[in-house]
Amino acid sequence: MKKLILTCTAIMCAACAMADVSGSWWGKLSLGVRGSLRIVLNIETDADGSMTATMQSPDQSERLIPATVDFCDADSIAVTIDAVGASYRARVAGGRMSGTFSQAGREYPLEMLPGDGAYARPQTPQPPFDYAVEEVTFSNPAAGNTLAGTLCIPRGADCNTPVLLLVTGSGLQNRDEELAGHRPFAVIADHLARNGIASLRYDDRGFGESTGNGSSATTSDFASDAAAAVTWLRSLDRFGSVGVLGHSEGGTIAVMLAGNPEYGANPDFIISLAGGLIPGREILVSQNRRMLMLSGCTADIADTYCAALENIWGGNGAPVDISKLPDGLRANLLVIPMHTSKSPWTKAFLELDPAKYISAIECPVMALNGTLDCQIDAGENLSALDRGLPASTPRHIVTYDGLNHLFQPAITGMPDEYSPISTTIAPEVLDDITLWIRSLSAR
Numbered sequence: 001m002k003k004l005i006l007t008c009t010a011i012m013c014a015a016c017a018m019a020d021v022s023g024s025w026w027g028k029l030s031l032g033v034r035g036s037l038r039i040v041l042n043i044e045t046d047a048d049g050s051m052t053a054t055m056q057s058p059d060q061s062e063r064l065i066p067a068t069v070d071f072c073d074a075d076s077i078a079v080t081i082d083a084v085g086a087s088y089r090a091r092v093a094g095g096r097m098s099g100t101f102s103q104a105g106r107e108y109p110l111e112m113l114p115g116d117g118a119y120a121r122p123q124t125p126q127p128p129f130d131y132a133v134e135e136v137t138f139s140n141p142a143a144g145n146t147l148a149g150t151l152c153i154p155r156g157a158d159c160n161t162p163v164l165l166l167v168t169g170s171g172l173q174n175r176d177e178e179l180a181g182h183r184p185f186a187v188i189a190d191h192l193a194r195n196g197i198a199s200l201r202y203d204d205r206g207f208g209e210s211t212g213n214g215s216s217a218t219t220s221d222f223a224s225d226a227a228a229a230v231t232w233l234r235s236l237d238r239f240g241s242v243g244v245l246g247h248s249e250g251g252t253i254a255v256m257l258a259g260n261p262e263y264g265a266n267p268d269f270i271i272s273l274a275g276g277l278i279p280g281r282e283i284l285v286s287q288n289r290r291m292l293m294l295s296g297c298t299a300d301i302a303d304t305y306c307a308a309l310e311n312i313w314g315g316n317g318a319p320v321d322i323s324k325l326p327d328g329l330r331a332n333l334l335v336i337p338m339h340t341s342k343s344p345w346t347k348a349f350l351e352l353d354p355a356k357y358i359s360a361i362e363c364p365v366m367a368l369n370g371t372l373d374c375q376i377d378a379g380e381n382l383s384a385l386d387r388g389l390p391a392s393t394p395r396h397i398v399t400y401d402g403l404n405h406l407f408q409p410a411i412t413g414m415p416d417e418y419s420p421i422s423t424t425i426a427p428e429v430l431d432d433i434t435l436w437i438r439s440l441s442a443r
Contacts, residue, residue, distance in 0.1 A: 021092060143224055159238065255365075
């Protein structure tokens with residue numbers, strides 16, 4: 001799922017009578033049915049009275065992006081964030097900032113209080129590590145790019161130690177698959193290493209320290225990068241079996257590598273974490289229907305909207321009357337054709353059918369989903385995998401009650417819950433992955 005875009009700021013303001021705003025401030029920006037985002041403003045006052053600051057949305061990433069302060073006095077502050085066409089105007093009084101965040105013609109009330117608004121992340125690994133960590137690079141000759149990653153090697157590893165390649169989900173992400181302040185791939189890699197399993201995780205092409213053009217890449221292009229990573233791991237002659245673990249779109253990529261010899265990866269085993277295992281068009285429509293229902297829409301509204309989506313994305317159904325849809329949903333339907341036409345990834349994903357890869361998989365497969373996953377429906381996708389695999393293909397398919405798309409214990413499963421939940425990945429999921437990999441070595 002593509003992330004909402006909010007960023008911000010390096011702030012300068014004149015040395016005048018200014019409110020004491022030095023330090024960190026945070027507030028929660030309500031986006032209606034799309035949930036909410038934390039906004040954090042960190043301000044420093046220099047000796048000459050000038051001010052610098054950064055502003056971020058930690059629910060999306062830890063990245064800090066510059067902007068400009070247009071005005072600052074004893075009781076107010078004004079910030080413009082040109083990179084995203086946004087601004088923040090606020091009164092400063094009583095130990096809080098009370099104002100309006102504006103973007104793309106819309107205004108959102110935003111009240112900020114002292115503090116960084118940080119949520120606990122107890123599973124995020126902290127050094128010193130009880131295993132070796134190597135920063136590495138490898139190339140994908142087919143694309144002409146260089147991918148940067150982190151190799152975690154357990155203590156006492158040898159040529160029989162299994163190694164697992166970690167492949168991120170949709171949207172450009174770093175090697176930790178950082179999302180909503182969580183770093184799930186760092187947590188997985190740490191758990192694997194502490195249990196005798198090596199791993200490689202890497203920044204997506206064109207993101208972080210990896211080169212290449214990620215903005216025009218399709219799922220097949222990202223699969224090509226993953227295949228190059230498998231080839232590189234085998235070339236090291238340091239490990240035993242080589243597996244692929246993918247989350248979300250990464251799970252789709254795992255079955256593509258296992259079911260299509262043309263990629264040249266031929267993994268020894270694969271693990272799909274909430275992987276998309278039904279046709280791409282069905283995944284996107286299912287996502288929309290479930291999120292609309294969870295947002296309070298009636299079944300009639302959800303069905304009408306999704307029927308219109310199917311027509312836009314190549315369906316052959318009868319014309320759909322959208323006149324009774326809420327204004328916001330009608331507006332979305334009007335812009336989707338333009339966005340689809342400009343997105344190579346979306347156009348390719350709509351035509352992607354994992355069934356042709358699943359039917360050719362011979363290596364052992366593990367597939368996991370949570371019942372509260374509103375992005376990849378557990379029942380639809382796991383059933384499709386189980387039906388499509390050859391009868392002789394070993395499989396271990398698990399559905400976890402009450403877990404969301406990130407495998408966190410959740411209430412609704414909606415993305416706005418990702419940040420407040422302190423658990424990055426339910427411990428039973430990590431344990432099950434480790435035990436299954438070990439069971440393969442015992443065969």
